[in-house]
Amino acid sequence: MRHHVCFIIPPHVLKNLTKHKDPEIRERAHHAMDVAAQARGARAVVQQLGFLASASPGTKRRTVYDAQNGSKLPGKFVRGEGGKAVADKSANQAYDYAGDTYDFYKTIYNRNSVDDKGMRLDSTVHYQVKFDNAFWNGTQMVYGDGDNIIFVGFTGSIDVIGHELTHGVTQFTSALEYQDQSGALNEHFSDVMGSLVKQWKNNQTAAQADWLIGEGILAPGVKGVALRSMKAPGTAYNDPKTLGKDPQPANMKNFVTTSQDNGGVHINSGIPNKAFYNLAIGLGGYAWQKAGSIWYNAFAKRVQATSDFARAAADTVDAAAELYGPGSAEQVAVAAAWNAVGVAATQKTLVAPGGVKLTVRAPSLPASEPGAPPAIIPVSAKAASRRHK
């Protein structure tokens, strides 16, 4: 762990250091107190240090570090909250896009940082040498520079940063296990929120958005537009010399079973990604409003650590009922969106206002093709058609 020495500095000294004129010292003091509080696992410590931003609602705190091409985290302090832009473009991108992601969660879903308690957003740039990856290590975001053959820096795409920070949100909410279907859902939720941050920032409707993940981080000459496409999974790149072909399926019938990539978490996420896209396009308007709210309410409040696709789909159906009413057009659209990718939203009966019963069908594989009957079979077809016209 970083800054071991800070554990032995008494809290009142740290408190004073948070008001030090040197921003690095201020940030390190804040950080030390966060770490100390976490390490002790003591609610009392957090309360005692209640003046901390981590306990004050609606406070954005960002810190950017530079690993200077090494592996040690977090690295050298570069920029803290409110600090001026620095010469390093990657550091500024990490700072700015983390800020956009914070603002998005706060403004749209009233979530105060990844833990909903104002946790500081730490980013480290220039990790290792020509590192072709970005990751969340359980505490912070880490970005490589790319090798300039396949990738340029990973901080250049706002959705990448939204994606990584959302892994933090998942860690503090559903804690979806990073393996197989639950892992693919973890990846999926990060893609959804990463894309929505971008759409919100660009003020784009679902129809206007590109629905790409990692657009702008591929090196010139690589045959591809991004790393993933939520709109058309499997089509983001096709370059035999570098990346190979985008392996994402868009339907359960093409689900990939593999021991690589934690059971294909970055592959099978294409299936729920496409379901979300279906819903967003089906509902129209800005995707972060209805579709995003349904997903946020499902993934941050209902989904469990070991949920599979069907269980998560059922949770989104329930979340839609809670937000827009049982039997609402929104709820029907959610079930239809999943059905179109071959995921059964768990057999259950919904009772709409007025006593109309709707059954969410669990279709048997192979999945239904486009144009197949919708996922919701009205028990009383007449009543339902009246309602959903």
Next chain:
Amino acid sequence: MQVRVQRSGGFANIGAHAEVDTSKLPKEKAEEVQRLAGALPPQPPAPLRAKQAADVYQYDIEVDGKTYRADELSMPDGWRALVDYVFKQ
């Protein structure tokens, strides 16, 4: 001795693969591979994973049919030395 290394996952999920067969390597390199592989435990432990991490690389190291799995944050230095060496060949 055959050693295969497969990297997978990561945000971009771009794999990388390398393998060596010590019977086809110059003596010096073959001995180095054997020395590095000797640092691995006799039986593979349960996969080593950084619990809260996401988008980190997964490494599968196969030594004469036995598979050792660890992510990049949890991999012991001894395993990493073997991985790095095999990727350089």
